[in-house]
Amino acid sequence: xxxxxxxxxxxxxxxxxxxxxxxxxxxxxxxxxxxxxxxxxxxxxxxxxxxxxxxxxxxxxxxxxxxxxxxxxxxxxxxxxxxxxxxxxxxxxxxxxxxxxxxxxxxxxxxxxxxxxxxxxxxxxxxxxxxxxxxxxxxxxxxxxxxxxxxxxxxx
Numbered sequence: 001x002x003x004x005x006x007x008x009x010x011x012x013x014x015x016x017x018x019x020x021x022x023x024x025x026x027x028x029x030x031x032x033x034x035x036x037x038x039x040x041x042x043x044x045x046x047x048x049x050x051x052x053x054x055x056x057x058x059x060x061x062x063x064x065x066x067x068x069x070x071x072x073x074x075x076x077x078x079x080x081x082x083x084x085x086x087x088x089x090x091x092x093x094x095x096x097x098x099x100x101x102x103x104x105x106x107x108x109x110x111x112x113x114x115x116x117x118x119x120x121x122x123x124x125x126x127x128x129x130x131x132x133x134x135x136x137x138x139x140x141x142x143x144x145x146x147x148x149x150x151x152x153x154x155x156x
Contacts, residue, residue, distance in 0.1 A: 012082040013098040013123060015055065015142035020048050021086040024095040024127040029065065036060040036134050038125055039145075040095060047088070051144045059138040061113065061120060071131045095126045105135055 025044025030037050040053040057063070066072075081093040102122035110117065115137065123140065124133045134140075 008103050009100040010081050011098045011100055012094045013096045015096065015140060016053070016144070019053070019096060020045070021084045021094070022048055022089045023084065023092045024053075024125070027125060027127045027130060027132060029063075029132055031060070031063050034059055036063045036132075036136075038132055038134075040125055040127070051146045054143050054145050055125070056141040057123070057134045057136045057138075058141065059136055061135045061137065062108075063132065063134045065130060065132045067130045071126075071133075093126060097124045097126075098122065099124060099133075102135075104133065108135075 020042055022042065022045050024040040024042055026041035028039045028041075036057040038055045038057070040055070042048045043050045043052050082097065083090055084092045084094050099122040105117065105120055105122050108117075113120065119137045120135050121137070122133065122135055124131055126132075
């Protein structure tokens, strides 16, 4: 994963201090007006604890999701994306990133944004097969879950 646009800088993002230095096995998400919830299934990676990361993005201005190599930031080689620091996963891009100087954010006309453009942050979360991007003005709310029932699925 690499960005060639001037200003785009990919930084490792650790919303909790105990985020594993491993890829994420699977992502699920739901989105609606102003709210995006992402479940990063760390539990599906051998050697990780049996828990998944839930991140709630309040006041989300926009989000987009891509499969595998369709993400515009997913350009090989991986030279500019932060890698996992564990020896076992050292060749993998760290799944939680913040994009500073985001070209995606710059693509929004000023009149489409609420407040100052500088108040927005671009986060991206990836698994082995895809990536989700979220623009928000509010600090995301992360937490761990060990509930095997997917909170993003509704009961019928």
